[in-house]
Amino acid sequence: MNKEILISPSLLSADFTQLGEDSEMINRSAADWLHMDVMDGVFVPNISFGLPVIKAVHTVCQKPLxxxxxxxHPENYIRQVADAGGALMTVHAEACTHLHRTIQEIHSAGMKAGVALNPATPLAMVEEVLSDVDLVLIMSVNPGFSGQSFITSSTDKVRRLRQMIDRLEHRPLIEVDGGVNGKTAPMLVAAGADVLVSGSYVFGAEDPEATIRSLKSRD
Incomplete structure (x- = not known):
């Protein structure tokens, strides 16, 4: 029996002149979540959007953010993200000196907690917190810009993470972000991914809702 795959389209690839319309499209679609990439121009070489956009989208989007x-320093924004409507907050292991404490604070704010790893960051960076998080996000491109090419070694990284998680009593979801499309999605699901983030492949499609359905069914 095939497991359910969750789809989290990335707002970063949406048309920012019509965020309301795109949020309504997400409401109608088979998407499970809406992925929101907050970039500060320091941790990654780009600036995207912040708390006002999260709050505005939350007033329209019915799917979890x-x-x-x-x-x-993502720990400085935990309460603000929760107040803006975040359902799940994922922080980078590379950005958190006290990762376990940050995870606890995210949970205390009423959100689910995720931890992300850049492509060159080893899985050992999250091994000690796997039993504490709800999700591990594997970046399959270098973070900062949408539309990048998929890093092929990410599939094996997902497979190895799946093996680590399957040995645990508490099993966080595996999310993959970067270069997810009709070709890479089946490989990632076969390797053990639970959640697929897709930006330009969804929002650049002629029929985004059909594209989301296809990703979810892997047809």
Whole structure:
């Protein structure tokens, strides 16, 4: 029996002149979450959007907001993200000196907690917190810009993480972000991914809702 795959389209690739319309499209679609990439121009070489956009989208979008903090000191914004409507907050292991404490604070704010790893960061960076998080996000491109090419070694990284998680009593979801499309999605699901983030492949499609359905069914 095939497991359910969750789809989290990335707002970073949406048309920012019509965020309301794109949020309504997400409501109608088979998407499970809406992925929101917050970039500060320090942790990654780009600036995207922040708390006002999260709050505005939350007033329209009926799907849980999957907030990915690509920032330094993400622990400083936990309460603000929760107040803006974040359902899940993912921080980068590379950006957190006290990762376990940050995870606890995210949970205390009423959100699910995720931890992300850049492509060159080894899985050992999250091994000690796997039993504490709800999700591990594997970046399959270098974070900062949408539309990048998929890093092929990410599939094996997902497979190895799946093996680590399957040995645990508590099993966080595996999310993959970067270069997810009709070709790479089946490989990632076969390797053990639970959640697929897709930006330009969804929002650049002629029929985004059909594209989301296809990703979810892997047809």
């Amino acid at each position: 999957d907030v990915h903090m690509m920032t330094v």
